[in-house]
Amino acid sequence: MSFWEKIYLPAVLNGMRITFSHLFRKKATIRYPETKREFAEIYRGQHILKRDDEGRERCTACGLCAVACPAEAIIMVADERKPGEENLYREEKYASVYEINILRCIFCGLCEEACPKEAIFLTKRIVASDYERDEFVYGKDKLLEPLDPEKRIDISKRETKEVLEFKKDKSKKHNQ
Amino acid sequence: MATFILYKTILASCILMLSLLVAMYSTLIERKVAGFFQDRLGPDRAGPWGLFQPLADGIKLFFKEEFMPNTADKFLYILGPSLTMLIALLTSAAIPWGSNLVINGKEYPLQVADINIGILYIFAIVSIGVYGIMIGGWASNNKYALLGAIRASSQMISYELAMSLAIISVVMMTGSLSLNDIVQQQHGFNWNIWYQPAAFLIFLVCAFAECNRSPFDLPECETELVGGYHTEYSSMKLGFYLFAEYINMFISAAVMATLFFGGYNFPFMDKLTLSPNAMATIGFFVLFAKITFLGFVFMWVRWTLPRFRYDQLMRLGWKALIPLAILNIVITGIVILIR
Numbered sequence: 001m002s003f004w005e006k007i008y009l010p011a012v013l014n015g016m017r018i019t020f021s022h023l024f025r026k027k028a029t030i031r032y033p034e035t036k037r038e039f040a041e042i043y044r045g046q047h048i049l050k051r052d053d054e055g056r057e058r059c060t061a062c063g064l065c066a067v068a069c070p071a072e073a074i075i076m077v078a079d080e081r082k083p084g085e086e087n088l089y090r091e092e093k094y095a096s097v098y099e100i101n102i103l104r105c106i107f108c109g110l111c112e113e114a115c116p117k118e119a120i121f122l123t124k125r126i127v128a129s130d131y132e133r134d135e136f137v138y139g140k141d142k143l144l145e146p147l148d149p150e151k152r153i154d155i156s157k158r159e160t161k162e163v164l165e166f167k168k169d170k171s172k173k174h175n176q
Numbered sequence: 177m178a179t180f181i182l183y184k185t186i187l188a189s190c191i192l193m194l195s196l197l198v199a200m201y202s203t204l205i206e207r208k209v210a211g212f213f214q215d216r217l218g219p220d221r222a223g224p225w226g227l228f229q230p231l232a233d234g235i236k237l238f239f240k241e242e243f244m245p246n247t248a249d250k251f252l253y254i255l256g257p258s259l260t261m262l263i264a265l266l267t268s269a270a271i272p273w274g275s276n277l278v279i280n281g282k283e284y285p286l287q288v289a290d291i292n293i294g295i296l297y298i299f300a301i302v303s304i305g306v307y308g309i310m311i312g313g314w315a316s317n318n319k320y321a322l323l324g325a326i327r328a329s330s331q332m333i334s335y336e337l338a339m340s341l342a343i344i345s346v347v348m349m350t351g352s353l354s355l356n357d358i359v360q361q362q363h364g365f366n367w368n369i370w371y372q373p374a375a376f377l378i379f380l381v382c383a384f385a386e387c388n389r390s391p392f393d394l395p396e397c398e399t400e401l402v403g404g405y406h407t408e409y410s411s412m413k414l415g416f417y418l419f420a421e422y423i424n425m426f427i428s429a430a431v432m433a434t435l436f437f438g439g440y441n442f443p444f445m446d447k448l449t450l451s452p453n454a455m456a457t458i459g460f461f462v463l464f465a466k467i468t469f470l471g472f473v474f475m476w477v478r479w480t481l482p483r484f485r486y487d488q489l490m491r492l493g494w495k496a497l498i499p500l501a502i503l504n505i506v507i508t509g510i511v512i513l514i515r
Contacts, residue, residue: 012481019213019480029217 041157044107044122047100048153049143052090057144058119061095068114073104090117098143102127102136112158121155188288191268199422200230206422206475213479237415245408247317256312257409257416263305264423270294271430272356274440274460278452286456287356294355295347298431299340302386305424306332309388309395309405312417316408324404327486328395331385334493335392339382341501342375345508346435359439364446367438374504376436378497380473383428385493387421390478397483429470430463437466 004010030037039045050058061078079096081089088094112121130136145153204219204226211218219226244253274286291297306329313325346368350358362368369376385392396404403409406417433439440459448455484492 012477015480016476019476022215023212025215027212027217028215029211031217031220 039124043124044109046102046123046125046127047105047111047138047143048121048123048125048145048155049098049140050119050121050155051145051147051152054087055147056086056088056090057094058090058117059095059098060091060093060117060119061098062093062116064114064116065111065120068110069105070108070110071104071106073101073106074111075099075101095140098140100138100143102138103133109158118159121158123153123155123158125153183284184288187286188269191273191288192265195265195268195423195426196419198426199419200234202422202426202471203233203418204229205471206478209472209475210479213476234415237412240411242413243408243410245317248408249315249317252311252315253408254413256308256315257413257420258308259311260305260308260420261416261423263301263308264420264427266301267298267427268430270297270355271427271434272359272439273463274456276452277456285356286460290354290356293353295343295353295358295435298355299336299343303332303336305386308420312409313405316405318408320401320403321405321407324395324401324407327401328388328405331388331392331394331489331493334490335382335385335497338378338493338497338501339386341498341505342378342382343435345375345501345505346372348505348508348512355434355439359434359441362438362441364441365438365443367436367441369436372436372504372508374500376432378501378504379432379436381492381497383432384474384477385489387424387428387474389421389425389474391481391484392489393478393483394486394489399483425471425474426467429467429474432470433463433466437470439463 052058061076063076063078066072066074066076075097076095076099077097078093081092081094107122109122127136145151207229208218208226210216219229222228222232244250269288270291272285272287272290277284277286289297309328309332310325313321313328316322346358347353349368349371350361352358352361358368384390388395394404395401396406398404401407406414409417440456440463442459442462445455445459448458450458
């Protein structure tokens with residue numbers, strides 16, 4: 001070591017200069033409740049079961065999402081649509097029970113990729129915290145999109161280019 | 177006589193309150209400074225800019241469970257933090273906080289005790305500070321606490337030597353041990369730092385070691401010794417130890433400002449034609465600004481430098497600082513002789 005290295009002082013002063021310059025840097029802190037971190041447009045948060053434009057549930061309980069789910073977080077029970085329920089369910093079969101265990105879910109988005117009916121999507125919403133583990137098994141009451149057109153949740157950002165192309169094809173019954 | 181005692185009592189309690197208040201808020205400032213150095217904001221939840229954070233911390237400490245190890249020596253266990261706190265507060269008595277106040281034609285010095293051996297008094301009291309840490313560490317009957325206490329005592333004794341040697345050159349220049357004389361000699365901008373930069377540097381380094389501050393915080397280095405000498409302490413006893421550290425920091429910054437930065441003197445003070453009381457007030461705030469700056473340096477260094485290893489600490493103290501201080505004394509002596 002040279003003399004200047006041995007007496008530490010130049011290195012110490014340089015270090016102090018560096019730390020001092022940090023005083024005036026932009027701070028990384030986000031004051032959480034007042035300001036919130038901006039999410040990416042395609043953030044994968046809490047799921048939603050979409051309704052179509054007439055307010056009918058899109059899900060037909062085919063079970064592809066449950067098969068695709070790597071965390072095995074999805075459970076569903078299929079049921080048959082009764083006459084008179086056409087305004088509730090889009091097709092003859094629907095999911096009478098649809099549960100996602102939010103604690104198991106890894107928010108990978110494979111369920112929405114697997115869904116042939118554009119029924120399930122991940123949204124920008126954050127899963128609320130809770131004290132009980134049981135509360136994290138979200139049923140249809142929490143997952144289903146509200147009927148009120150005002151409260152509809154926009155998932156257009158998460159629809160991939162392929163999906164959008166596919167949706168234009170009106171020959172498919174799915175898109176009518 | 178009665179007014180004298182009354183005045184001194186008021187002054188002493190004011191300084192006591194001031195030290196406690198400063199210590200309280202230096203905990204917040206330390207955390208704020210640490211945050212800013214690390215590109216964070218520091219505590220800002222309790223009150224505006226986190227101003228009530230020290231209160232919250234204090235209340236928390238009071239309501240924490242008082243835990244005492246079964247094997248601890250009960251008397252010494254309580255004596256340790258009390259002694260540390262007491263000694264930390266004692267030193268402020270000899271520091272001149274401003275020039276004299278004039279009330280009804282009588283002069284009142286802003287110094288609790290203008291003793292003619294002011295520096296010696298401070299050094300003597302600071303040396304006793306080792307006992308608080310040593311007793312606390314020993315009484316907890318815990319290996320980490322004991323190791324921390326041993327480190328603290330050997331470190332403080334080693335660095336006290338270099339510290340006092342650094343001061344000798346200042347004393348040689350002034351020709352007096354009274355802090356009041358030393359401050360008055362640095363009138364205006366005639367500060368000791370311009371004549372004794374080496375002494376100041378040595379004193380600064382030693383002050384870090386004396387206050388157990390980083391980079392010399394080996395007595396409480398959490399990576400090796402859990403919490404060092406205060407491992408077994410909880411509640412307000414722990415609070416006393418931490419509090420005393422900040423008071424020590426405040427006092428050593430005050431001593432440094434007094435010895436090297438002209439105390440309450442400031443440049444062009446003679447050009448101001450103000451009443452003595454106004455001058456004393458300005459002087460007090462000037463001194464306070466200097467103390468604040470030096471306190472900031474303490475924190476600045478803490479959040480810049482990593483901790484020294486124990487052998488490096490001892491080598492720096494004995495093989496570098498003490499010879500340097502002695503050399504400084506010799507050079508100062510020669511210069512004084514020649515002039």
